[in-house]
Amino acid sequence: MKQQIAEFSAFKVNGFLALSVILALAIFGSWQVWATIQGLIEVLGRSLKVEDFADLAEIGAWFGATLLIVVIPSWSGFFTVEPNQAVVLVFLGRYVGTVQEAGFWWTNPFANKRQVSLRVRNFNSKILKVNDAQGSPIEIAAVVVWQVVESAKSRFAVDDYEQFVGIQSETAIRTLAIRYPYDAPDEQSIPSLRAVPDEIALYLQKELQARLEVAGVEVLEARLSHLAYAPEIAQMMLRRQQAKAMIDARRQIVDSAVGMVDEALKRISERQIIDLDDERKAAMINNLLVVLTSEQNIQPVVNAGSLYT
Incomplete structure (x- = not known):
């Protein structure tokens, strides 16, 4: 079973406090060793007694062992933590905690110290070629803003959390492209990659967060940085978009023209400018629609009357 x-x-411990204590021990131990050596010299200079020599040798060995076992290894217990950085401690293969407070610290000198950056980082994915929800080949890329929030998970849950972020981000981008079409004919009923960027960004962020949770990573933002049709169909899709834009423009022109004609007929009727029968109304509507919807300037034909009476 996987261990959580x-x-x-x-x-x-505060590093400066520990440094003061270790220096004091080192100075005291060195002074005791020096005093022991001086005592041995004095004993050797006088009549040598075995009891005195044994006592002095025992004292010197004790302080020498203290200096060797306590003071010297203690130097490896010092470490510094920078802002937005964490140090993960491992002792004899066991996780023994994390230090995130910036400063100069001392801890178990036999613990292994591993630094983990908590700074905000960006991941720019490469341009991926994938089929969208409609099967059209597209090119897509994204930028992901992320940071480590749980240093223990980032160190022990995955082998390399930076590589893990890159692979899972590209997988999430492919999943996004398969879920949504590049463009949809009816944008209100079917969301697409191009039409709803905010919804797409939110979905991508949630998808990434679910994948990167195991590594102790928080996704702050994720947005598409590149979106285009694949080169082999780009020209054809461009013509389709141009045709759709032309149809939409024509529809808007016709709707506006019909509204203007209707308004004109209503004003003529309300002001009683002229009494039009159905045939004349039809002719007037036809002429107005031709003038309003034509792409070229219309030249009016003026009826000046007949040559014969």
Whole structure:
């Protein structure tokens, strides 16, 4: 069964306080060793007694062992933590805590110290070629803003959390492209990659967060940085978009023209400018629609009357 690692604070002591204590021990031990050596010299200079020599040798060995076992290994217990950085401690193969407070610290000198950056980082994915929900080949890429929030998970849950972020981000981008079409004919009923960027960004962020949770990573933002049709169909899709834009423009022109004609007929009727029968109304509507919807300037034909009476 996989072991779940929960982050907790490690044992630590202020580095300057520990440095003062270790220096004091080193000075005291050195003075005791020096005093022992001087005592041996005095004993050897006088009449040598075995009892005195044994006592002095025992004292010197004790302080020498103290200096060797306590003071010298203690130097490896010092470490520094920079802002937005964490140090993960491992002792004899066991996780013993994390230090996130910036400063100069001392801890178990035999613990292995591993630094983990908590700074915000960006991941720019390469341009991926994938089929969208409609099967059209597209090119897509994204930028992901992320940071480590649980250093223990980032160190022990995955082998390399930076590589893990890159692989899972590209997988999530492919999943996004398969779920949504590049463009949809009816944007209100079917969301697409191009039409709803905010919804796409939110979905991508949630998808990434679910994948990167195991590594102790928080996704702050994820947005598409590149979106285009694949080169082999780009020209054809461009013509389709141009045709759709032309149809939409024509529809808007016709709707506006019909509205203007209707308004004109209503004003003529309300002001009683002229009494039009159905045939004349039809002719007037036809002429107005031709003038309003034509792409070229229309030249009016003026009826000046007949040559014969």
